[in-house]
Amino acid sequence: MKRCGDCGVPKRVSAKHHWRDNGVIVTQGTELRGIFVESGLLCSVLSGIEERLGIPIEHIIIDAKRRDAKIYVDNMLKGARGRLTRMKLFRRAAYSYMVKQAAAIGLAEVTILDYRPGESLDLEMGYVYNPALFAGDVSGAFESIEGVRAKVDRTNKGGSLQMTVRAWPEAPEEERLKLEEETWAHALTSFQRCPSCGVPRELSRWRWSVDECRISDEATGEWLIYVDTAGINAVFRELERELGEDIPKMVADLSRDFYVKLDGGKGAPFLRDLRFLEYRGFGVPESMYPVADNGNKCVAVRNPWNAAVVAGCVAAACGLEGSPVNWEAPKEGRMTVILP
Ligand SMILES: [Zn+2]
Numbered sequence: 382m383k384r385c386g387d388c389g390v391p392k393r394v395s396a397k398h399h400w401r402d403n404g405v406i407v408t409q410g411t412e413l414r415g416i417f418v419e420s421g422l423l424c425s426v427l428s429g430i431e432e433r434l435g436i437p438i439e440h441i442i443i444d445a446k447r448r449d450a451k452i453y454v455d456n457m458l459k460g461a462r463g464r465l466t467r468m469k470l471f472r473r474a475a476y477s478y479m480v481k482q483a484a485a486i487g488l489a490e491v492t493i494l495d496y497r498p499g500e501s502l503d504l505e506m507g508y509v510y511n512p513a514l515f516a517g518d519v520s521g522a523f524e525s526i527e528g529v530r531a532k533v534d535r536t537n538k539g540g541s542l543q544m545t546v547r548a549w550p551e552a553p554e555e556e557r558l559k560l561e562e563e564t565w566a567h568a569l570t571s572f573q574r575c576p577s578c579g580v581p582r583e584l585s586r587w588r589w590s591v592d593e594c595r596i597s598d599e600a601t602g603e604w605l606i607y608v609d610t611a612g613i614n615a616v617f618r619e620l621e622r623e624l625g626e627d628i629p630k631m632v633a634d635l636s637r638d639f640y641v642k643l644d645g646g647k648g649a650p651f652l653r654d655l656r657f658l659e660y661r662g663f664g665v666p667e668s669m670y671p672v673a674d675n676g677n678k679c680v681a682v683r684n685p686w687n688a689a690v691v692a693g694c695v696a697a698a699c700g701l702e703g704s705p706v707n708w709e710a711p712k713e714g715r716m717t718v719i720l721p
Pocket of ligand 1: 386387390577
């Protein structure tokens, strides 16, 4: 893996992603937004919801992520390039490319065991960021490339995880996943960029391990990944639709708890102010500390990727432990987190 001589960030990462000045990170050449986030945050929020509700939610997670991943790959493989990639001869190469990309952004270390065009794909993997979310990713990618509905099975074999995706042409028809329309507000990030490759300077604090397919924050030891926000938002939205309107509150509280624990337990220096929101693609805070507004203390954030998670992050960074997180929903790309 080639790295930038200045900041040490892999060139694959700086070439594939663009950090816009308005705080939105997109896959180069697309409008597909993503974030850098602790895989532990996604895992602890999803398992926290399951624990609180006492019912399994994995099928909702896999299904929502699969439907979004299909749209994502459809978007990446448009036009002539898409038609070429989907020719039987080139499909295996497309999966190999995705395997490499998944490793570069920390999602998983994957080996292709067997592939039958139009029928099945067998994978073995380690260091998976979240098995349910990744099962959704894998089956959605298969659906886009093969042009057929798919289902995925998971087994644990001798400490490694295996996934088999199979074509499922007789699958019942489904509603198309609703896409969220995002309005991005004008905003200006404050981070410094690497003069050579243009990524935010803060990323040089992360350790980019080639062998383990991992990005880690040395200060906390946490494993970081890059995920597309539409997919995670689709999962949270489907959970809310199926399980009720308390889901965003739970997501906010569980996000706050995750960062409070990270700060207290391991000492997360990035939580000293709100700058970390910017270079991870979470949004751009208007102030680095809470300010007085209509008798409350507030932090306004522009272009938040998910209002509930961002509200939880702000609450944790502002030392709000245990009490509920309140926020006003985003209007034209601007949200307000209300602190007691
Ligand atoms: Zn650089």
